[in-house]
Amino acid sequence: MSEEAIRVEGVSYAYGDVKAVDNVSFAVAQGEVLGFLGPNGAGKSTTIKLLTGQMRPQSGEIAILGMDVAKERDKIQGRIGVCFEEKNLYLNLSARENLNFFARLFGIADFDPMPLLRRVGLADRAGDRVKGFSKGMQQRLMVARCLMNTPDILFLDEPTDGLDPVSSQAIRRVIEEESARGAAILLTTHDMDEADKLSDRVAFINDGKIAVLDTPENLKLAHGQRTVRVRIREHGEVREQVVPLDAADTGDQLKAVVGAEGLLTIHTEEATLEAVFISLTGRGLQA
Amino acid sequence: MNAQVSRPAVIWAIIRKDLLEFSRERFFVVITAIGILFYGAAFWLLPSSVDESFTVGIRQTGMDDIFAAAMGGQSAGLAFVQFESVAALEAALGMGGAEPDEPLGIGLAFPDDFLQRVAAGQPSTVRVYVDANVPTELQRAMASFVREIAYALSGNPLPVADPGREVIVLGEDRVGDQVPFREKIRPLFAVLALVIETFALSSLVAAEIQARTVTAVLVSPSRVSDFLAAKGILGTGMAFAQAVLLLLIIGSFANQPLILLCALLLGAVLVTGFGLIAGSAGKDFIETLFYGMAFMIPLMIPAIAVLFPGTSATWVRVLPSYGLVQTVVQASAYNAGWPDVLPHLGTLLAWCLAAFAVGWFVLKRKVETL
Ligand SMILES: Nc1ncnc2c1ncn2[C@@H]1O[C@H](COP(=O)(O)OP(=O)(O)OP(=O)(O)O)[C@@H](O)[C@H]1O
Ligand SMILES: [Mg+2]
Numbered sequence: 001m002s003e004e005a006i007r008v009e010g011v012s013y014a015y016g017d018v019k020a021v022d023n024v025s026f027a028v029a030q031g032e033v034l035g036f037l038g039p040n041g042a043g044k045s046t047t048i049k050l051l052t053g054q055m056r057p058q059s060g061e062i063a064i065l066g067m068d069v070a071k072e073r074d075k076i077q078g079r080i081g082v083c084f085e086e087k088n089l090y091l092n093l094s095a096r097e098n099l100n101f102f103a104r105l106f107g108i109a110d111f112d113p114m115p116l117l118r119r120v121g122l123a124d125r126a127g128d129r130v131k132g133f134s135k136g137m138q139q140r141l142m143v144a145r146c147l148m149n150t151p152d153i154l155f156l157d158e159p160t161d162g163l164d165p166v167s168s169q170a171i172r173r174v175i176e177e178e179s180a181r182g183a184a185i186l187l188t189t190h191d192m193d194e195a196d197k198l199s200d201r202v203a204f205i206n207d208g209k210i211a212v213l214d215t216p217e218n219l220k221l222a223h224g225q226r227t228v229r230v231r232i233r234e235h236g237e238v239r240e241q242v243v244p245l246d247a248a249d250t251g252d253q254l255k256a257v258v259g260a261e262g263l264l265t266i267h268t269e270e271a272t273l274e275a276v277f278i279s280l281t282g283r284g285l286q287a
Numbered sequence: 288m289n290a291q292v293s294r295p296a297v298i299w300a301i302i303r304k305d306l307l308e309f310s311r312e313r314f315f316v317v318i319t320a321i322g323i324l325f326y327g328a329a330f331w332l333l334p335s336s337v338d339e340s341f342t343v344g345i346r347q348t349g350m351d352d353i354f355a356a357a358m359g360g361q362s363a364g365l366a367f368v369q370f371e372s373v374a375a376l377e378a379a380l381g382m383g384g385a386e387p388d389e390p391l392g393i394g395l396a397f398p399d400d401f402l403q404r405v406a407a408g409q410p411s412t413v414r415v416y417v418d419a420n421v422p423t424e425l426q427r428a429m430a431s432f433v434r435e436i437a438y439a440l441s442g443n444p445l446p447v448a449d450p451g452r453e454v455i456v457l458g459e460d461r462v463g464d465q466v467p468f469r470e471k472i473r474p475l476f477a478v479l480a481l482v483i484e485t486f487a488l489s490s491l492v493a494a495e496i497q498a499r500t501v502t503a504v505l506v507s508p509s510r511v512s513d514f515l516a517a518k519g520i521l522g523t524g525m526a527f528a529q530a531v532l533l534l535l536i537i538g539s540f541a542n543q544p545l546i547l548l549c550a551l552l553l554g555a556v557l558v559t560g561f562g563l564i565a566g567s568a569g570k571d572f573i574e575t576l577f578y579g580m581a582f583m584i585p586l587m588i589p590a591i592a593v594l595f596p597g598t599s600a601t602w603v604r605v606l607p608s609y610g611l612v613q614t615v616v617q618a619s620a621y622n623a624g625w626p627d628v629l630p631h632l633g634t635l636l637a638w639c640l641a642a643f644a645v646g647w648f649v650l651k652r653k654v655e656t657l
Pocket of ligand 2: 046085
């Protein structure tokens with residue numbers, strides 16, 4: 001088996017005139033979690049569709065687990081798990097029936113849906129039709145479904161999008177468990193914090209291109225700024241001042257503000273991925 | 288995990304899942320049941336024998352008195368109309384370019400010298416035009432009518448053994464095997480029942496496209512061909528079962544039951560194929576409805592065409608369901624055997640294969656753009 005879970009070289013895909021993925025290259029190691037970040041329409045979902053064999057790239061090459069997607073699609077699809085952006089469950093079937101059906105497609109003998117449902121906190125709703133599930137419950141079932149074949153690679157397209165903190169947390173825990181098990185994970189999200197916490201490396205994708213790909217640490221060090229934010233009351237008005245922590249005169253500036261009359265609050269601020277993204281692409285994450 | 292998947296297991300899994308879903312779609316179950324009841328009921332309400340009245344057009348010269356006498360005692364069901372010329376008569380029979388509003392069923396054209404020839408004891412030819420719809424008995428009645436005229440004319444019983452008559456059948460010649468209306472409409476019901484299924488069948492695929500579940504199915508070891516095979520088998524089974532049930536209700540398996548079953552099976556495959564194309568092509572309910580209709584209407588035309596006398600136009604003959612309709616009509620109404628229907632079944636099979644090939648292609652394309 002190859003060292004790399006995913007290798008993408010010079011891949012492009014355009015919907016008509018729209019270049020959704022533009023000459024993208026990257027690799028994901030076995031067991032690695034790669035965060036895929038980018039604004040709406042950046043090309044994240046299209047990249048996942050290309051990697052999972054839903055669509056063929058118009059140019060470039062994709063190897064999944066060392067196999068060519070174009071040639072060994074069925075074999076690859078048996079060993080990956082995909083959590084789609086849209087919740088594509090059978091609403092008239094129960095949670096258990098949904099899982100049982102897909103287990104047959106994957107050829108899993110003696111499949112028991114209950115451990116999976118327990119893992120995502122749906123065991124008590126196993127027999128209920130998915131139609132009656134809340135958004136968060138449906139999303140958790142989506143996650144359970146993509147785990148059933150104990151995949152070597154997980155593709156998760158915005159798995160926590162629009163969920164309450166409890167549901168999001170449940171899904172994040174599963175991602176961590178899967179990563180610990182050794183699965184490679186490609187995770188797209190708009191949540192910078194989530195990407196920061198879960199990813200070994202993150203890729204910033206913008207207009208179909210990867211702007212940068214590195215560990216969150218390196219990105220923040222290279223492109224972010226740690227700062228101190230100070231609020232001071234002066235002449236009856238509140239003034240805010242931002243002091244960069246790695247400027248030449250940081251010490252003097254800090255002394256000045258700390259000694260100032262009317263000092264209200266002092267906050268240290270870490271560099272955020274969001275700030276890095278903005279400085280790199282000139283735009284925010286929420287389009 | 289590297290489980291081995293077998294194609295039949297995948298196909299069977301999809302069929303099972305669909306049956307489970309189908310059983311929960313009360314709407315479809317009810318619609319299906321109502322449909323069968325409706326067709327069955329409508330069929331029994333149709334007349335089982337021909338009791339229409341026919342208008343006879345007559346063209347003659349110099350025999351007005353005789354005709355007045357001869358027609359006086361005519362029974363109900365026949366009305367006579369005089370025509371000035373053979374051309375006018377033929378136009379009224381619908382033989383000219385334009386279709387008259389109500390074409391005549393029968394026309395009699397007596398030659399101008401009919402009177403003299405009969406009087407002289409010479410044979411004469413009377414042209415008898417009959418619509419293919421006119422029952423044989425009525426045709427015979429017309430021949431005796433001509434004889435009666437000759438009798439009245441000469442005052443002698445049959446001065447000529449049988450005045451020669453030349454029968455011109457308008458449309459497909461089915462003289463001698465005229466069938467009652469209900470017999471004729473039988474295939475129409477089976478075919479209509481099948482064709483109407485096109486739309487229900489399109490939902491087998493359309494529902495999965497709209498819910499995007501098809502991507503989840505295809506991003507697993509199962510393939511487009513498995514998916515289509517499963518939908519094709521289930522759809523064909525449902526359509527076939529319905530058509531057979533319907534024909535059982537209306538009692539249509541007297542003649543050539545094997546040929547009928549074979550035709551209905553291929554017909555079920557055909558409408559399933561078109562249903563799958565419609566379901567794969569549409570991106571929402573309205574589009575699917577549009578494609579479904581776009582296929583249903585042409586598929587119905589050959590069935591409707593057999594209700595009208597005459598040979599179907601070329602463009603009707605090339606419609607996919609023409610072979611189906613012809614097989615069913617010939618087998619059930621005229622007791623045709625395998626050699627007669629095989630060419631029709633062959634073209635029908637070719638259409639089935641084409642429909643599935645196109646469906647495969649359209650679905651593949653569709654899934655890529657979801
Ligand atoms: N089926 C489609 N047909 C045409 N254009 C498409 C289609 N799907 C995506 N696009 C276009 O391709 C580009 C990339 O879309 P994609 O869905 O990959 O973005 P994304 O990064 O996943 O965005 P989001 O964060 O909103 O999910 C966009 O410009 C989008 O409009
Ligand atoms: Mg997306």
